[in-house]
Amino acid sequence: MCGIVGLFLKNPKLEPQLGTLLADMLKTMTDRGPDSAGFAVYGSDGTGVKLTLRGPDAKTLAGAVSGLEAALGGVVGATARDTHTVIALEADQETAARDWLSANAPGIDVVSAGKRMEIYKETGLPENVAKRFDLSKMTGTHGIGHTRMATESAVTTNGAHPFSTGLDECLVHNGSLSNHNDMRRRLQHEGITFATKNDTEVAAGYLSWRMREGASLKDALESSLTDLDGFFTFVVGTETGFAVVRDPIACKPAVMAETDDYVAFGSEYRALIGLPGIDKARVFEPEPARVYAWERQTGERH
Structure with missing residues (x-):
């Protein structure tokens, strides 16, 4: 039920x-x-793509987002909400962002992606x-x-x-x-x-x-x-x-x-x-x- x-x-x-x-x-x-x-x-x-990221806790997620921003040379924007953070990217940054997260941020999940959609769950x-x-x-x-x-x-x-x-x-x-x-x-x-x-x-x-x-x-x-x-x-x-x-x-x-x-x-x-x-x-x-x-x-x- x-x-x-x-x-x-x-x-x-x-x-x-x-x-x-x-x-x-x-x-x-x-x-x-x-x-x-x-x-x-x-x-x-949005003109690019938004990725909703989820981490085990806010601190771990914030560290991963900082590392990702450095690796990409910056992002359009990032909004943190508890264990989730929405990062706004240029469309051509999405693949690089996913690859970096997969290789360098174990435990950080991509919950959703889209121009308009954000997903939160706990x-x-x-x-x-x-x-x-x-x-x-x-x-x-x-x-x-x-x-x-x-x-x-x-x-x-x-x-x-x-x-x-x-x-x-x-x-x-x-x-x-x-x-x-x-x-x-x-x-x-x-x-x-x-x-x-x-x-x-x-x-x-x-x-x-x-x-x-x-x-x-x-x-x-x-x-x-x-x-x-x-x-x-x-x-x-x-x-x-x-x-x-x-x-x-x-x-x-x-x-x-x-x-x-x-x-x-x-x-x-x-x-x-x-x-x-x-x-x-x-x-x-x-x-x-x-x-x-x-x-x-x-x-x-x-």
Whole structure:
């Protein structure tokens, strides 16, 4: 049992409130996942790439970031938040940065990469995780979050969601995949790499692979209904989009709300009750085996 939340803002006037709204939604899902939590926020556009780095502690991470800056001859910017630091790079610096970290900074993980996306996750109560990273102060167009109750693996930061295996792409998942080991091997042959044995990382890798091959987010999610076996609810973020899909059985709880200002997802309705105008929203349960997707440019559903 885990908790999922997601918020896609259609109205730019709400963007300064994204972090505050998402933090409240995440906190509400605590009893569905009290052992760890994580979230992805899509903030301002960047011209290069942002890498979100995670270390065992703030001091160790700060030392690694200093070494990386020296090796690269400087970076565009770095923002430290507890055990994570977001470094902004020129696009042509990314490969060199990853190579230096791999060779010189054991224990420092690249959590995510993208022009707009930042991912933060840690063990502990969701409310505390949100406070550690100052989620309430973050702004942006959309974000997704996850509270985890580890039933099939240890309680670790690496096991927390969201998972990302592509630029500005990430996924949170409630459920369990039965064919993730076979799919992991297939994706590894396609050049997708994995940092954990978590089935959710396989789902993220699958979507990244399909989109890398030219599929739209909607098409990739539709094909996941055939290629990924098990029971699941996925909430997905990309640089411009937000999407939800449930497996054909749809045994995991899910509820959505849509207004002219936003689209929201929660594992339970109570995660949505603090949103502005929720009393006037169209509230509905997403149908099994149907993809719901919205794009940032238009705010329209597909």
